[in-house]
Amino acid sequence: MSLAAYVRILGRGQGRARSFTQDEAREAMTLMLRPDAAPQAVGAILMLMRMKGEIAEEIAGFAEAARADLPETAAPDLDWPCYAAGRTRGLPWFLLSALLVADQGYRVLLHGWNGADTAIRDGLGDLGIPVVTPDTAGEALDRRNIAYLPLEDMHPALFDLLTLRDVLGLRSCVNTVCRMLNPARAGASVQGVFHPSYRLLQADAAELLDLRNLTVIKGGGGEFERHPSKAMAGFGRRDGVFWDEVHPALIDETRRLADDAMTRDAVPALWRGQLDDPFAQAIVTGTAALAFATLGADDPTALADAAWAARRTDLAA
Structure with missing residues (x-):
């Protein structure tokens, strides 16, 4: 899906908008981290989430996507x-x-x-x-x-x-x-x-x-x-x-x-x-x-x- 699809999930209006599932959050963040991500859509997602309040599934999915891009680092305690x-x-x-x-x-x-x-x-x-x-x-x-x-x-x-x-x-x-x-x-x-x-x-x-x-x-x-x-x-x-x-x-x-x-x-x-x-x-x-x-x-x-x-x-x- 494009980022526009994730904007719609969060912003389609009262009674229809909802939070991301963990999988959706992971997929959305994967797109948001790409160099060609539309800045308008990125800003819309972040501010819609701020307005509604983020949930644990969204934070976990975003963190999973961000961590997937990291090189392996020696594990600390x-x-x-x-x-x-x-x-x-x-x-x-x-x-x-x-x-x-x-x-x-x-x-x-x-x-x-x-x-x-x-x-x-x-x-x-x-x-x-x-x-x-x-x-x-x-x-x-x-x-x-x-x-x-x-x-x-x-x-x-x-x-x-x-x-x-x-x-x-x-x-x-x-x-x-x-x-x-x-x-x-x-x-x-x-x-x-x-x-x-x-x-x-x-x-x-x-x-x-x-x-x-x-x-x-x-x-x-x-x-x-x-x-x-x-x-x-x-x-x-x-x-x-x-x-x-x-x-x-x-x-x-x-x-x-x-x-x-x-x-x-x-x-x-x-x-x-x-x-x-x-x-x-x-x-x-x-x-x-x-x-x-x-x-x-x-x-x-x-x-x-x-x-x-x-x-x-x-x-x-």
Whole structure:
């Protein structure tokens, strides 16, 4: 079918329009990713889906189609998407959480795009986290247990769909698709959202994609980053079974993440022990504990605290 046929499915009018099945979504995204895809039809599909609200079958089908175009990449233990954009947030403390997980021998693949927010990309260099291509990811994971794969290098066609936000003026479901992409087919994934309703959507999509271990939280600025002074509701899967749990606050201090006036050099300083900030440390260990839990650790909180105490403070790449 042409893209026009998929536009009709979504937009034929009240009482006749419907959502895509998973197969239809996969077929539609396959066409949308082609260089000759009609831009008017692509925009119509994305905005019609935004108006009605996407469902898990559509997200799963889109993610399947997008992943089919990716080259094979060495499989990590943990998939860590980073796609928050468009909102002021604090420093990227969660990068230290990912480092902490890698420091314990787990292979962590971060991937993403954050629009005009350069804090995460700049933070990678500050922490010695290698930026890779699909061809070099395996070597970097072997060497450091951690790597970051930019979406624009990993999947240029999907990147073009994501950045249609600049043309359309609105977020589309591609943001969620990128979070569900799991480009190297890791067995576990951690995901942050800004809007809480997406936690269940992504958990349901994970079931359709046979992702057996997933944690989704409303995180700092939309990233997978725990706010330590607030109770946290987590959703996802554990060994293929739906999971949800509420975690109490970790610390009494009240502080907004986005109010942090520290400069970016505070992040590596905390890792090296040159900065004493219990709140920031609680962000790092609390987020790492959730990642360890997703990976199946027996006592993730104790592991995160012990890993922090025993971390290698050398940040050389």
